[in-house]
Amino acid sequence: MIRLQVCNACKSTHYPERDICPSCWRDTLDWQQVSPLGRLTTSTVLHTSVKPEWADKLPLQLGLVKLDAGPNILTFLSASLNTGTLVTLTFNDGVFTAKETL
Numbered sequence: 625m626i627r628l629q630v631c632n633a634c635k636s637t638h639y640p641e642r643d644i645c646p647s648c649w650r651d652t653l654d655w656q657q658v659s660p661l662g663r664l665t666t667s668t669v670l671h672t673s674v675k676p677e678w679a680d681k682l683p684l685q686l687g688l689v690k691l692d693a694g695p696n697i698l699t700f701l702s703a704s705l706n707t708g709t710l711v712t713l714t715f716n717d718g719v720f721t722a723k724e725t726l
């Protein structure tokens with residue numbers, strides 16, 4: 625499970641963090657455990673970075689995941705994955721990483 629904001633009024637799930645629900649405009653968002661399952665909708669490989677501290681991590685696989693819970697989340701990918709692959713997200717050290725769901 626991962627923790628995201630869920631609106632207690634309309635039950636919609638949101639990312640990134642907000643003060644007000646963008647679906648119903650109420651301030652009834654709480655952090656809740658939600659399913660980490662989703663599908664990879666697009667991906668790319670980062671070969672260069674303006675941040676020198678990332679040099680040893682290149683090339684870096686990045687992807688956009690549409691969670692079953694609703695939000696789209698930009699993630700690191702644990703490997704090169706095809707669009708449409710069912711993935712599971714984890715959240716560690718402030719970043720999401722997606723790996724293929726087996």
Ligand SMILES: [Zn+2]
Nearest residue numbers: 631634645648
């Ligand atoms: Zn709402």
